[in-house]
Amino acid sequence: MREAGEDVEKPVRPPERAGGTEAGPPEIGGRFVAAVMVGSMLNPVNSSMISTALVPVGRHFGAGPSATVWLVAGLYLASAVAQPVMGRVADHLGARRVYTAGLVLVGLSGVAGLLARSLGQLVAVRVLTGVGTSAAYPAAMAMIRERSARAPGGQPAGALGALTIAALASAALGPALGGLLTGLAGWRAVFAVNIPLALVGLALALAWLPRDEPRPRAGGIRGGWSALDPAGVLLFVGTLLPLMLFLTDLARPDWPLLAVGGLAAGALAAWELRVARHPFLDLRMLAANRPLVRTYVRYGASFLVVYCVLYGYTQWLEEVRGYSATVTGVVMLPMCAVAAVCSWTGARRATVRGPLLVGTLAMVAASAALAFTGPGTPMAVLVLVGVVFGVPNGLNAVGNQTALYAQAPAGRTGTAAGLFRTAQYVGAVASTSVIGLVYGDRATTGGLHTAAVVLTALGALLLPATLFDRALRRAGR
Template identity: 70%
Template sequence: MGFLSQGTGEEETSSGGASPPTGPGDGFGARFVAPVVIGSMLNPVNSTMISTALVPIGRSFQAGASATVWLIAGLYMASSVAQPAMGRVADRLGARRVYLAGLVMVGLAGAAGLLARSLGELIAVRVLIGIGTSAAHPAAMAMIRAQSVRLGGETPGRVLGALTIAGLSSAALGPVLGGLLVGLAGWRAVFGVNLPLAATGLALTLLWLPKDEPRRAEPGRGGTWTALDPLGLLLFTGALLPVMFFLMRLRQHPWPLAALGAVLTVALILWERRARQPFIDVRMLAANGPLVRTYLRCGATYLVIYCILYGYTQWLEEARAYSALATGMLMLPMCAMAALCSGMVARRRGVRRPLLAGTAAMVAASAALAFTGPGTPVWLLVAIGLVFGLPNGLNSVGNQAAMYAQTPAEQTGTAAGLFRTAQYLGAIASSSLIGLLYGQRASTGGLHTIAIALSALATVLLLATLADRGLARDGG
């Protein structure tokens, strides 16, 4: 969800692309929900589907884990910047237009992946996929908000719930789908699958989603370009990218990048404090400690989750010599557990108990990885993945629910955009840790070192969750 992607009510849509609904039920029926769900699935499924293709890609281009990790980082670096930026553009220029443009970019990137002749070209393709899928999700949220305003009612919980479950489920099922595609058609299939997905989304959007209405001028608010806060966006990008490159190159100790990121962050804060329409409302963040802690908890959680999605699958393929298809099947119970838990938590009001349960499972499963090796029976490998499915579902939904509870209603779009950025930073940190500790090959010794690091981080996260009074006020 991007910054301000909820809209202001002026992005109301007309029925140019669909028959006018006669009531809320008709306006949020299957014809509306299906296209926006496809958009919400594209980024998470592409982020995790690549996990079972990393080893085959590395073999094709004679590249090790420290090189193929850029296939992960490229998408997350692009998404970290593009997700909030595209949300802002969708809010100003029309959500349906941005949604369609994102789907076109995803389809073109998928075709380019089928033709790529080097690892560098594949990394560029992943960057394009990150930008295209980042347009889809915030635009989908903006269209839902516009539909609610047009119908004169609140958004049904089942619609937002459908998007949340679809995103989590597609991320969890990504390794299984990737393993199936690689096993049946080779690693290029994980790029080519974006063609039918994007084409389906385009067709359903053109047929069923209402067109954008022309925007009306806002007296005293400046033009569209000014309202996008271009300097704020540039400073946000400039502050974020050095931090990401620093995380990706920890082995080289690139402290100048960290210093540059810190300087640009200060510049960003100073500018946004005086901007009339800030890209990021830093005043709101400074006054909302529980929300900031939720961002930190989200980033740490996804660092652990993605270390498993990427690091564990690479170890299964290289150290245990399982095929991509077999690895995907071994990860299937984890995916099923994550989907089941996310559905259960989505129906609960309290967030503290699910977060504590998920984090405790994270500690246990991370510790168990330290005792796995070449002779570990298959059932135990599956059981470890099954336990990791608990935080994948419980913590993902719990942190998102906490974010909504801790955010002022008028700041939901901004807060949600930063939530996704925190998630991407955690994912990038995980890919950096994998590259740092694995090196050229996913060895058992490297997995044990990762397990020790994750156990320590999960323990700190559990203690911090227990001590967070903001969560205690949210109830059980």
């Protein structure tokens, strides 16, 4: 029996209308790719750019790592919830509309970051940034799916690879950019930089992305609203937020919060399976499409490791080794180049299983290496550790994204891509809890070594899970 997600039937669509004129078969050209790349970079660059500013922000407001970690968790919580919601809206109302609306929110969050006067206000700014940046990736995936469905050539490996490279390069470049901005203009520059980035993205989107096709809505406005399944969205939010908040502080687990999430999950399942005509979270599809679910789990686990390094390693470099934010960013910069090269290589091959196996092996090796670093470790070795972490950062991301594209149902690419990013941020939020557990109020070498053991064990579990997943051999081109 064939598992769902192996063969995806692509819908036949009418000729594209861009700029008010009929167009022939569209191509996924350089302008289109450039426009979707810019917006898709904003979420990952904001997720990592803050890492080298955490210590200066904490000093400014008199707060320790256990408090400033909410600048990380706030964006992750917002992104985890908003990504699939934005994807759902993009699938039904138009991907370009959602894409541009998100860029406007990102620009506003940059202005708000300049005006914030407390750590709590900065956390609220990060939440707004998370919501705004969450629109780009699922909308971009939906636009790529639509465009490739009407263009010859099958799976758009080049566009998917470019999207992955943009995300990885910006995430890896984030610590260096954050360190540079903090060193030159203070930590507020890490927030203000979103203003020009959003303006550039908006200009490119309006100029180079095709206008959305008119969407037929049975039943008028009420029918269109019903198709979004707002009750399902609210129940999804009510499920995910308590569970992720529970994950943020495993040192002092809030069991009533976990119970609330469990009750909301039961209500969500009942609504989507028995009541909703157009379920936001298609549980029957997910139950049948086991390869897609495994991709979500694998992606979330790999990013738990990646973000533990981005935040735990950088804090250790600043607090134990005494490096400035700028120097720490430079130490992490080579990871950017390695991740970009690896993701580009993986995208050109358009395969899944091989890149994932190599990336996971590198993850185990790099995690184990953290256990042997200390106050006397040479700078060259510290840089080399980051370089090795660039391999799984690149290969695992592009391999899992290729699997997602092959396994996601046609017509629901935006929602599926949003859930893909939700899995990433569940892993990211879990990483903040791991950091809090091993460090406490201050980064220490002993805490870094404990984290190394945890990350090495997780990578070792991912190896057989990847090796024996037969669906990965059929994914890709």
